[in-house]
Amino acid sequence: MGQKQRVDQQPGFVLHTHPYRETSLIVEVFSRDYGRMALVAKGARRPMSALRGVLMAYQPLLLDWSGGGEVKTLIRAEWLGGQPLLSGKELLCGYYLNELLVKLLPREDAHAELYAHYAALIQRLPGETRFEPVLRAFELTLLSELGYGVPLEHDAETESPIEADAHYGYIIDRGPVRDVSPEDGLPMVTGQTLLDMAAGRFDDPKTLVQSKALLRHLIQHHLGAQPLHSRRMFKELQAL
């Protein structure tokens, strides 16, 4: 087991909370230097708990914790402020981001770049009108930061640079390949989409549609059998 250690003033966000025992919470946080952590917030469900209003998702916090096991003990959570509460569509997007992190990010594995991307994205969600491009960019950062690797710039077979006008099928863990038949069941994208994704450009409508399908395919592969609830809820909401 790990050494008992104390961490102070660690920037982080709450991703999700579960009730624990009668008055406590297990808090899943995404911290800057320690990655995803499980912390127990003792007494946080008591009506007068000072932690109650602070442990809200999508709010930048400073966290102190200690402990040696898998679940550490939250000692203090300080609200940094400056972030309006999310509402409406931006909140649904927030849930989607958090669900991706909870389900794909291993515990106690630092991802400073992903953290920076997440923090910046949460900050710009209020007032955002086009959610799709920012979600695609985050998905791509997430997959590459997790080490899954999303090769986009070269043909996986010939190693020649991607041609904008050509059509490619995408093989997971290998990358784009030309001259595939529809029977292979690979997600198909144009070279232009691959180049746009590599450059982080998601404004073109066609790029947006194709990258969405490709990234969804990759994410689902890494999730395995786990469903993404927030995605299902988007759909249910539209159907009602």
Next chain:
Amino acid sequence: MTPSTLDALIEALRCLPGVGPKSAQRMAYHMLQRDQRGAARLASALSKALEVLRHCARCNTFTEDDICQRCANPQRDPRLLCVVEMPSDLAMMEQTHAFKGMYYVLMGRMSPLDGIGPRELKLEKLVERATDGQVEEVILATNFTNEGEVTAHTVGELMRARGLKVSRIARGVPVGGELEHTDIGTIAQALIERRSV
């Protein structure tokens, strides 16, 4: 060895929220050893409640009738429909004596990461209730947590799409509250949501 009847009782008590094996065991021993009459009362109250109580066809709260007394009361304004998460929220709203409209109790809240969404909350029942031709305004009184907020958004969208007026209860500094003793998150949001006077 504990007899199996006792085991079954302990196991059954664990269905209560926050009750683990230890608490369940304590409760079982207490009832059997110290308070058999209390235990009998609990058993009969529980089986009566299970037999008699159901959800009101209109507001979804617990009632013994098809339609609860509040929904059947002709004094209440059928044009206003207030949506709350739990019966305890409804009780708080009633204590204000500030609302004379009707209610709808969701019996929960959306929690996307736990897989609780429109389907699990049976929002189609609320849609049916709100489109009875009498309701004009839907007041969203879910909690000011992220879960309550996403629930409010979802219900709001559904209601707006059906031509109903939608409003959300206000949040801010508590009545009689002093800024000095109010948590900063509340003050920050009160500033963001300030209104002109």
